[in-house]
Amino acid sequence: MPSSNPIETQICPRCGGGLAVLFGATPLTFECVECDFRVFDSLPDYAVVQVTQLNTPTRAITGTPGSARQPCVGDMGCILMKLSDGKKLAYEVECVLEDGSTAWVATFEHSELSIAAAT
Ligand SMILES: [Zn+2]
Numbered sequence: 282m283p284s285s286n287p288i289e290t291q292i293c294p295r296c297g298g299g300l301a302v303l304f305g306a307t308p309l310t311f312e313c314v315e316c317d318f319r320v321f322d323s324l325p326d327y328a329v330v331q332v333t334q335l336n337t338p339t340r341a342i343t344g345t346p347g348s349a350r351q352p353c354v355g356d357m358g359c360i361l362m363k364l365s366d367g368k369k370l371a372y373e374v375e376c377v378l379e380d381g382s383t384a385w386v387a388t389f390e391h392s393e394l395s396i397a398a399a400t
Contacts, residue, residue: 291311291320291363291370293313293314293315293316293318294318294369294370295313295316295318296313296315296316296318297315298313298314298315298316299313299314299315300312300313300314300318300320301313301314303319320370326360326362326363327359327360328359328360328396328397329357329358329359329396329397330357330358330359330360330372330374330394330395330396330397331355331356331357331358331394331395331397332352332353332354332355332356332357332358332374332389332393332394333354333393333394333395334354334392334393335352335353335354335393336390336392336393338351339351340352340387340388341387341388342385342386342387343383343385343386343387344376344382344383344384344385344386345382345383345384347382348378348380348382348383348384349383349384349385350384350385351385352376352384352385352387352389356376356384356385357376357397358374358375358376358377358385359374359375359376359377360372360373360374361373361374361375361386364388369390370391371388371389371390371391372388372389372390372391372394373386373387373388373389374386374387374388374389374394
């Protein structure tokens with residue numbers, strides 16, 4: 282199980298304060314140390330996620346030539362990285378096909394993803 286320390290990388294979208302893990306909460310929950318903002322369902326690094334909706338039908342992707350395509354609802358992927366612009370979290374997710382090629386690496390909003398399994 283890869284250890285991650287999301288505390289240092291997550292910023293409250295409301296006030297810019299740090300987010301700390303709320304102990305014992307399921308799913309993983311972060312609470313702002315400055316205000317009462319909570320992220321109830323922030324996705325852990327390396328989690329396996331499923332695309333549940335596409336807020337942006339077409340987005341910038343990279344992938345293996347010949348296999349690269351746009352993400353579809355129902356695709357499964359693995360979170361590579363969490364991105365934050367200081368206001369909102371986004372997730373860089375990779376979808377690997379059975380032959381080992383990459384269908385897409387793309388950035389998603391949290392509302393587009395649901396967690397399938399935490400590794
Ligand atoms: Zn805050």
